[in-house]
Amino acid sequence: MKKNISLLIIVFTLTMTIMAQGVDMFKLHALFGDDMVLQRDKNCAIFGFSDPKSEVEIVMTGQSVKAISDDEGRFTAYLKPLKAGGPYELKAICEDKTITLNNVYVGEVWLSSGQSNMEWAIGGTLNAEYEAAHADNPMIRIIDVPTVTTAVPLKDVNARWEVVTPQNARKFSAVSYFFARDLQAKLNVPIGIISSSQGGSWSESWTRWEAMDQGDTYVQPIIDRWYAIERDYKNMLAKWEETGTGDKPVNPDNLNQRPAAMWNGMIAPLIPATFRGVIWWQGEYNSERCQQYERLFTVLIDDWRAQWNDKDMPFIYVQLQNFDIQNPLVALGSDARYFELRDAQLKIFKAKRKNNVGMALAVDVGHPFDIHPPNKQALGSRMALIARNMVYGENKLQCYGPTYKSYKIKGSEVTISFDDVGKGLFLRSVGSNQGFKIAGEDQIFHDANAKIVGKDIVVSSDRVKSPIAVRYAFEDNPVCTLYNIDGLPASPFRTDDWKLFTDGKF
Secondary structure (H helix, E strand, C coil): CHHHHHHHHHHHHHHHHHHHHHHCCCEECCCCCCCCEEECCCCEEEEEECCCCCEEEEEECCEEEEEECCCCCEEEEEECCCCCEEEEEEEEEECCEEEEEEEEEEEEEEEEEECHHHHCEHHHCCCHHHHHHCCCCCCEEEEECCCCCCCCCCCCCCCCCEECCHHHHCCCEHHHHHHHHHHHHHHCCCEEEEEEECCCCCHHHHCCHHHHCCCCCCCHHHHHHHHHHHHHHHHHHHHHHHHCCCCCCCCHHHCCCCCCHHHHHHHHHHCCCCCCEEEEECCHHHCCCHHHHHHHHHHHHHHHHHHCCCCCCCEEEEECCCCCCCCCCCCCCCCCCHHHHHHHHHHHHHHHHHHCEEEEECCCCCECCECCCCCHHHHHHHHHHHHHHHCCCCCCCCCCCCEEEEEEEECCEEEEEEECCCCCEEECCECCECCEEEECCCCCEEECEEEEECCEEEEEECCECCCCEEEECCCCCCCCCEEECCCCECCCEECCCCCCCCCCCC
C-alpha cells in the first residue's frame, strides 16, 4: 500500500511538473546569465524560450524591446547598440514571470574554437602557476561550452558565465585568456570569451553539413565517405540485431569525426549570439589532407559568416606550430605533413586577408616533440595584435611578420620580396642553416645562403647555378631565422607550385 501511495505521489509530481512546464516555459539561452558580457556598438541579440506565440520584453539601461516567440517557442529580441560599461541589470519579462540578470557588462565578445591547442588550459602552459595566480581580472568573463557531438543541430548549451579568477582560469583555454588579457589591457573595456573547442576534432566536424554537401571537388568526398559509413553501420546493426552475436556496432553519428558533429552540438546552438569575431586554432588532424583543407576551411569561414549574417565577421586563425611529426617517437601518421598544411593556410590568408581574415604564426614557438606547445602566451598576444590592427583601428600597428610576395631570378641568385616588412628585415642565423633552400630544374633542394638587401632577401647556393625555386622553413619542424625588426616571424613559403606529398582527399 505504501509503495502504491509513493508511486502515485511520484506520478502526480511528474504530471504537475510537465503541466507547469507546458503552460509556463520561459528561460533565457545559457549565453545570458549573471556576470555575462554583451557586445558593444552592435544590435545585440537576446534570445531564449517561452510558450509559442508569447510576448517577451527585454529591459536594460533604459531600453525596452519586445519579441514574439515562434511556433516552437523560440524568441529573439535585439537591444540597440550599447556603449561599454557596467555593471548593469537585465530583465526578461514574459506575462507574470521575470528573469533578472545581475553584474552584466558591455564590452567586446569573441568566440574561440578549434581543437586541443585552443582548448589547452592555462594549467598546462609556460609559467602555469604564475599565470593562474595572476588571472584575477573582473573585466574578463568566460563561458566554456561543453563537448557535445550530435547529428542534429541543438538549440542550447549547458554552460554559464564566470568572472575570471585564479581558480577557474586554470581550467580555461589558455590562448583565449591570453588573447582577452592583451585586448582588455589595451582597450580598457570588459572582454567576454565564449570558448567552444574539442581536442582531436577535424575541421569538417565544425562545418555545417549542408555547406559541405555542394558537390565541391575536394569537399564532397568528406560527405560521400560518411554516407558510406552510415550505410555500413545500418547493415552491421541489422546483422547484429538478427544474430545477437558480438558487440553492438557504434553509431557513427556520435563520433567527433562525423562531419558537422561539433557544429551541431557546440556552434549551431550559439546562433544568433552577437560577438565581434572568431579566434581559431585547428588543423593538426587535417594535416594528411592538406589540399582538401585549403578548400574546406574556406567553406567553414564563409559559412559561419553566412549563418551569423555577417560577411565581414573577423576570423583570426593560427598557422600550425612546428612539430617533428615524422619522428618515430612522436609520429601521428606517415602521411601527415604540417608544412603542407601551413602552405594551405598561407594561401587562404593571402586570398582573404583583405576581408577581415588574419593568421597568427606559431612555427617558431612550438616544440619539436610536443604537439601542444606550452608557450600559449605568444599566440594569444599575436592574435590580439591582429585584432587590434584589423578590428580596432590601430592601422599602423605591425601585426604580421614578413609575408612572401614575389621573386626574381638573376643568374645564380633569387631575390625574394615581402609584404609586412615593417621596420625592416632581420635574420637570426642558426649555424649554417638559415632555413632557406634552393633548387634548379631537377627539383632537388639544397641549403642556401640568405642575405638582406634593402627590403628583400637574396638567396643563392654554390650547388645550384641556375635556380628556379626557393623554399623557406618548409619542413614540419623547420629552422626559423627570418623576422622583421618588429619581432614577428616570417611565414614559411615556397616560390614553386610543384606537387607535394598528399593528394588532399580521403
